[in-house]
Amino acid sequence: AVAHTVEDQAETFLLRLIRGAGPRGLAGIRPRAGRVVRPLIEIRRAELRSWIAERGHSFREDASNADLSIPRNRVRHELLPYLAQHFSPGIVEVLAREAAIARDDEAYMGGKAIDLAGLIVLRETDSDDGGPRVRVDPIALTSLPSALGSRVARMALDLGAPGRFAGFEHVARFLGFARSARPGGSLSLPGQQAVRLEQEIVLEPAPPRRAADRGSNSFRFPLSIPGEVVLAAQGWTVEAAEEPPQAAGEAGELAVRVLASAVQFPLVVRSRAPGDVVRPAGMMGRRKKLQDLFVDRKVPRALRDSVPLVVDATGRIVWVVGEPVAEGFRPGGASAGVIFLKARRLGGPG
Template identity: 35%
Template sequence: MRKADEIEQLALETLSKHQMVTPGQKILVGVSGGADSVALLHLLHQNRETLEIELAIGHVHHGIRGKEADDEADFVRHLAEDLQIPLYVTRENVPAEKKRLHLSTQEAARLVRHTFLRTTARQIGAERIAIAHTQTDRIETILLRILRGTGTAGLEGFPAVDLPLIRPLYAIRREETEVYCRQWKLRICEDSSNLSLAYRRNILRLELLPYLRDTFNVEIDTALLRLAEIAKQEADYLDGVTLNLIGEVVERKMPNLWTLNGAALRRQHRALQRRLVRHALLGVLGQTQNISFELLEYILEQADKRQGGSITFKAFRNLAGYLTYEEGTDTLVVGQHLPEDIAPPWSVTLKAPGITLLPDGRQVEITLYTEKGTTRLSQNVEHRDIQQGNLSLPYATAFAIPNEAVQLPLVVREWRAGDKMSPRGMHGTKKLQDLFTDAKIRGRERSTYPLLVDEGGEGKVWAVFGLRLAADVISLEEEKRLQEMPNRIEIRIETKTLL
C-alpha cells in the first residue's frame, strides 16, 4: 500500500502525463465530503502554487439522506472556509427529478450534479472540473459495462480527461485515498448509501468483485485494467479510420437529418459500418447511449439486402430516433422526432438569468449583459429551481439578442400553424411552414425544431433551433458585433445530453 507522499506524487504524475491543467487555470473541484474528494482537494491545494492554479469548490446537496446530507453540506462549507477557497453550493430535489425524468436515483443524482458543476465552471471562468473518480471506480465501471453488454469503446470505463472533466485520481485506488486522509489526519464524511445493496454498483463492489477475486482471479482488477487499455488503443485506431471515411460515406443534410451512402457503406468492414452509423446517430441525437447492437444489425442487414426498411427507437427520455434504408436511392437515413406520446401544445419557460434543465438532460443557459456588468448565477447558491417541460433540443447554438428588444420571459415551444419570423439574411417575414418546406423538413420531423419565443412581448420568434435565427440575432462567434451590443441576452443550448 502506498503512503501519502507516494499517493500525492502519483496524482501529480497523472496530472502531468495527461496534461490536465496548465498554469493560470481555475479548477472547480467537486467535493462531496468523502475520502476521495477530500483527498483530491487537499493534494490540489497543497500543490496549487507549484501547479500555478486557482481553486474553487462545488458541492451538491441532492435533497436525499436528510440530516446526513445536511451535515455533509456543513462539513464542506467549513472545509472551504478553513482552506479559504470559494464555495459554490446548490440544493437539488433528486427524488422529483427521478420521477419527472423516469431515472434511477443514482442517474438523477449524477444528472443534477454534472449539470451544476458544468454550469458553475462556465460561470466562474473555471476551465477544468476536477472530479474524484479513482482507479477503483474505473474497474467497477468496466465490469458493470461487461455485464450489461458493451462494445470496445465502453470497455475503457472512463478516460482520465474528458474536457472539461479531469480525473487526477485516475491511477489511485479507493483504499489509498483513505490512507491519504488518515496520514494527513483529514476529517471526512461517510456516505451510508455506499453500503446499501439497493444499488447495483454497491452489489458489485461489496459482493461480486470480492467473490471474483477469491474464486477466479486474485488479480482481476489488473486484468480488467489491461483489457481496458487494449480496447482503448484498438478503439482509437478504428475511430481514426472511421473519421477518414466520413466524407465518402456520411452526409449531413440538416442538423436533424444525416444520410449514409449505401454503396460506400457496404464496401467497409462491418466494424467500420457500425462506427459510421453511430457517428451519424451521434451527430443527430447528441449521444448513442441506447443504440443497441441489434438495432444497428437490423438496419445494416437491410442495406446489405438492398431492401427498404425502417426502425424507430427511443433515443433518450423524450426524443425518438429513426433509421431508414431507402431502397430506391440506396441511402441509409438517420433522423429524429418527438415520440407520439408527446403531443403539442407544450412549452418551457426559461429562467433568466440561469439554467433551465430539460428532460433529456440538456440545458439552456441565459446570461444577461449590461454596461454595468454581467448577471449570472451567484456564488454560494443555496437553491436553484429546475424547470419542467417535455422538450429535447436537437441542435446546439449560441447567440445574443439585444436587451431592449426582448420582453421576458422567453419560452421554448413547438411550432404552430401560422407562426412567422423575420429570418436573418432574408427580407420581410416568412411562415415557418414555408421555411420547413424549403428545407425539406417534413411531418413529425418538424417537432424537433423548437422555437425560442418572446412570450412577454408580442410572441416574436427569435430562433428556430437548428434551422434559422431572426434578423436581430447575432452569433456568439461574431466577436466584433458582440462588442457593439453591450446590453444583450446571451443564450446557449447544449448539444450533448448529460444523461
C-alpha cells in the same frame, strides 16, 4: 478534477461487461474527458484513504455505497472480493488494464471510422421539418469490415437524431436495412426513419404523429438493457436499465422495478394481441384477460392498441404501461438483480 480510483475503473468494466457493452463501453472511465480530469484513476482506494488519514484530513462516506440493491455496490462488495479471493488477487489491476487496452483500441478504430464516415456519411442542412437529414452510401457502408461498419453506422444514427440512444440492436437493424432494403423501403429508428432511395439511404426526422395513426397498427420491438424503444406513432418511449433512471424517484405508474431472475430474456415491447392475459398486482397471482383489464381501467377502445406491453421471451406480460408491474415480477425489499423500466409520453415529461 474528480477522485475516481482504480477500483471505480474495475467496477465500471465489470458492470459494462455484464451488460454486453462493446469496446467503447469497455474502455471504462477515461482519465481525461474534456475539462474533467481524474488524477487518481490509477490509485487504489485504500492508498487514498491511508494518505488522507496520515494527514488528518476528513472525508465523507456516502451511505448509499452500502446499498446492495444498487448493481455497482454488489460488484464492489461481493463480486470483486470473490474474484480476488478465488481467481486473482490482482483482479482490480487486471480489469483496469483491460479497460486501458479497450480504450486504446477504440481510439484507433474510432479514428479510422471518423475518416471513413467523412466519405460515406453526409449531413445536410436541416430538413423542411426542422431536423437534420443524413445521407449514407449503403454499398460503401456494408463493404466495410464489421468493426468499422458498425462504428460508421452508429455515427450516422447519432448525426440523424442527436441525443437519442442508439444501441446494438438499432445499429444491427440499420446495417441489415442497408444490405437488403429495396428502393422505397423504410425503417423506424429512435427519433428518425431511414428511407432507401436508388443509390443512397436518407436518415430524416421521424414523421409527426397523426391522430389516425394511434392504435391503428400493431408493433413489436426488442428492448435491450440498457436501451430504449421509441413508438412515435403511439406517442411513447419505453426504456430499460439496470440502475434507476436518472429522473425517476419512487417507482410509480410510469416507472417500475422488475426482478431480473423472474424474467426470461430478451424483453420485447409490443402491442396487445388476441388472447393476452396478465397477472395484475394484488390478485394473488390470478390471471385476467388484458381486454378485461382495459375495460376495468376505462381505457378508451381507440387507445388500447397503442398501450405498450413489456413481454419476456416466453410471452408473459411483465408490465402493462400505466399499471404496476405484473405479479411474479415484483422484487421484494433490497432484491439483487433489479431491472428498471420507465415509460414516457412523447412531448411531455416522464
